[in-house]
Amino acid sequence: MEKTLMNKKKKINWQKTIPVYILMLPALLYLLFNNYLPMFGIVMAFKRINLSLGILKSPWCGLDNFTFLFSSGNAWIITRNTILYNVAFIILGTALGIAVAILLNEITHKYTSRTYQTLMLLPYLMSWVVVSYIVYAFLNSSTGFIVKSILPALGVEATSDFYQDPTYWPFILIFVNMWKTIGFNTILYLAAVISISPEYYEAAKIDGATKWQQIKYITLPGIKSTAITLFILSVGRIFYSDFGLFYQVPKNSGMLYNVTQTIDTYVYNALMTQNNLGMASAAGFYQSIVGFVLVLFANWVIRKVSPEDALI
Amino acid sequence: MVKNSEDRVMACIAHVVMIIISVLAIIPFWLLIAASFTDENIVIAKGYNFIPPKLSLAAYSYILSQWMQIIHAYGITITVTAIGTALGILITAMFAFGLLQKDIVGVKVIFLLVLFSMLFNGGIVPTYYIYTNVLHVKNTIFGLILPNLLMNGFNIILVMNYIRHNVPQEIIEAAEMDGFSIFGIFFKIVLPLSTPILATIGLLMGVTYWNDWTNGLYYITDSSLYSVQQLLNEMNNNVQFLASHASTGIVSTNLPANTVRMAIAVVAIIPILCIYPFFQKYFAKGIVMGAVKG
Numbered sequence: 001m002e003k004t005l006m007n008k009k010k011k012i013n014w015q016k017t018i019p020v021y022i023l024m025l026p027a028l029l030y031l032l033f034n035n036y037l038p039m040f041g042i043v044m045a046f047k048r049i050n051l052s053l054g055i056l057k058s059p060w061c062g063l064d065n066f067t068f069l070f071s072s073g074n075a076w077i078i079t080r081n082t083i084l085y086n087v088a089f090i091i092l093g094t095a096l097g098i099a100v101a102i103l104l105n106e107i108t109h110k111y112t113s114r115t116y117q118t119l120m121l122l123p124y125l126m127s128w129v130v131v132s133y134i135v136y137a138f139l140n141s142s143t144g145f146i147v148k149s150i151l152p153a154l155g156v157e158a159t160s161d162f163y164q165d166p167t168y169w170p171f172i173l174i175f176v177n178m179w180k181t182i183g184f185n186t187i188l189y190l191a192a193v194i195s196i197s198p199e200y201y202e203a204a205k206i207d208g209a210t211k212w213q214q215i216k217y218i219t220l221p222g223i224k225s226t227a228i229t230l231f232i233l234s235v236g237r238i239f240y241s242d243f244g245l246f247y248q249v250p251k252n253s254g255m256l257y258n259v260t261q262t263i264d265t266y267v268y269n270a271l272m273t274q275n276n277l278g279m280a281s282a283a284g285f286y287q288s289i290v291g292f293v294l295v296l297f298a299n300w301v302i303r304k305v306s307p308e309d310a311l312i
Numbered sequence: 313m314v315k316n317s318e319d320r321v322m323a324c325i326a327h328v329v330m331i332i333i334s335v336l337a338i339i340p341f342w343l344l345i346a347a348s349f350t351d352e353n354i355v356i357a358k359g360y361n362f363i364p365p366k367l368s369l370a371a372y373s374y375i376l377s378q379w380m381q382i383i384h385a386y387g388i389t390i391t392v393t394a395i396g397t398a399l400g401i402l403i404t405a406m407f408a409f410g411l412l413q414k415d416i417v418g419v420k421v422i423f424l425l426v427l428f429s430m431l432f433n434g435g436i437v438p439t440y441y442i443y444t445n446v447l448h449v450k451n452t453i454f455g456l457i458l459p460n461l462l463m464n465g466f467n468i469i470l471v472m473n474y475i476r477h478n479v480p481q482e483i484i485e486a487a488e489m490d491g492f493s494i495f496g497i498f499f500k501i502v503l504p505l506s507t508p509i510l511a512t513i514g515l516l517m518g519v520t521y522w523n524d525w526t527n528g529l530y531y532i533t534d535s536s537l538y539s540v541q542q543l544l545n546e547m548n549n550n551v552q553f554l555a556s557h558a559s560t561g562i563v564s565t566n567l568p569a570n571t572v573r574m575a576i577a578v579v580a581i582i583p584i585l586c587i588y589p590f591f592q593k594y595f596a597k598g599i600v601m602g603a604v605k606g
Contacts, residue, residue: 019494020416026420027407030463033442035429041438055441077566100333103326106319112327112485118592119334122341125588125595126581127523129544132342133577136548137360141569142515145343148359179340184599191600212320243526251548267436272530276436284435292432299431 035110045285049277065282074266075286082262085246086238088174089181094231097185102219104186105193117190121183128244135176135249139163163251173260176249177242188230189223196222229302229309235287238297239263239291263287318344341581347574348372352568360574370568371575378554381543382579389539392456393521400462400515407463408471409502413494430465440530455531456539461520466602474509475502512598515591522584547576550584 048061141161241262250260270280303310350364449455527541
């Protein structure tokens with residue numbers, strides 16, 4: 001051991017080093033182009049990008065892009081939407097996931113339990129484009145099932161097109177997201193519930209504990225660390241939204257932007273439809289930096305509560 | 313375990329809740345399928361329905377008449393999924409094994425770079441710029457394979473943990489004694505012994521590639537490179553898309569637009585619905601591993 005340490009200080013063993021680097025080379029190149037070059041690319045937010053000049057030669061413009069972004073009022077709307085939707089998703093997703101997992105664990109018949117899991121995980125497997133078709137089948141104004149069948153049956157006159165009227169979209173988006181992710185959340189918490197030793201429950205039963213007491217004093221404390229870890233991880237991601245949900249499901253309808261636009265869809269629209277590189281990169285920079293601070297914060301909290309789950 | 317009456321009540325409630333959730337999970341797919349088999353005029357009059365008052369195969373016969381483009385899109389999706397997944401698994405495994413050689417100069421620093429890439433990213437705009445202006449992937453098949461999806465830090469850490477715990481160090485040392493190079497050790501020993509974890513991350517990657525439409529949205533404008541998901545996305549905005557890109561060039565005036573819309577979505581999900589029950593178990597396992605880092 002000491003000898004190898006000595007060797008390492010003196011000279012590098014190229015015969016061992018080079019093959020290891022050859023193994024890592026494709027991944028290193030990918031890391032460079034996919035992750036590290038874009039990181040340096042965030043300086044674009046401080047430049048007036050001229051594509052014919054490239055990033056390096058384009059002139060600096062200070063904070064112009066940010067002034068533009070924040071004075072338009074858009075920054076406030078997209079930040080509010082991103083954070084509020086995430087708060088709703090975190091609270092409801094955690095509560096529903098835990099509740100359904102606890103109930104599912106009561107079903108002792110293996111095959112039945114597996115069938116329920118298969119069915120509720122199905123929406124998670126679908127792409128957001130497919131989900132957008134499904135939502136359209138329910139909501140569109142000329143042939144949608146809700147508009148043409150349910151509302152008339154309830155005696156409600158459909159006054160406006162769902163895709164033009166922002167009123168219901170916060171509920172629609174939250175519902176659709178819960179529909180798609182409930183299986184995912186359930187399976188995560190089910191794994192935690194199953195790992196609790198059955199001996200605790202046996203002992204509790206002998207002592208005459210009711211089902212509710214068992215849940216309260218054994219199950220919930222047993223999954224606490226999983227719940228906290230997942231909670232903090234999602235707090236770290238609170239500045240990021242699921243692009244597919246907010247782009248596909250409202251069909252990128254401009255009338256709905258006030259309640260459906262998040263930072264991710266805003267960056268997409270600024271970059272791809274308005275060709276406004278300055279605005280897009282300013283919003284992207286804002287997301288990267290605040291997002292980074294939040295991830296570091298979340299990681300710091302995790303290190304305090306359950307060190308083995310921390311990333312760094 | 314002894315079953316008492318309380319257990320039975322609880323199980324009963326559980327079944328009721330699970331049946332409600334399961335029905336809610338699948339019923340939208342039924343609407344999609346039922347709508348695609350409904351007569352177009354009925355749909356125009358009464359909207360989509362769970363039980364079609366009048367059945368029709370018009371939407372499917374229309375789609376069948378455009379089968380070339382749909383088969384082509386499936387070809388793109390299958391190619392991209394196969395290449396992306398295979399390549400992703402290989403470079404992830406090679407990287408993970410390399411990162412475990414802690415006594416090699418620089419490896420620890422590289423591992424820190426991997427961790428950092430999981431905490432911070434440059435965002436969409438610079439990524440888009442690099443891929444279009446430096447790597448020039450726009451309107452090439454690489455535009456569907458490379459951006460974002462090929463490799464990520466979580467998979468690298470999953471594979472590293474697996475190799476560390478499941479590939480005995482003694483076997484590797486013995487192979488070294490026998491004169492195996494690091495490539496021999498990797499391909500003949502580490503790779504075969506890591507198949508369970510590689511299958512798990514491969515399944516998750518495969519599903520991601522199969523479902524991806526964002527890379528197409530950013531990097532593909534040439535319709536001959538459209539994947540199934542991008543074709544679906546395009547038809548969401550323009551249901552005439554298939555007809556307007558057909559080789560005949562004739563735009564059908566009596567296109568059953570409302571039912572074709574649903575039928576194309578059904579065509580896109582049927583293969584997944586057919587094979588999903590067989591890999592559900594591994595999919596669920598992979599999700600749990602991926603979410604809490606193994």
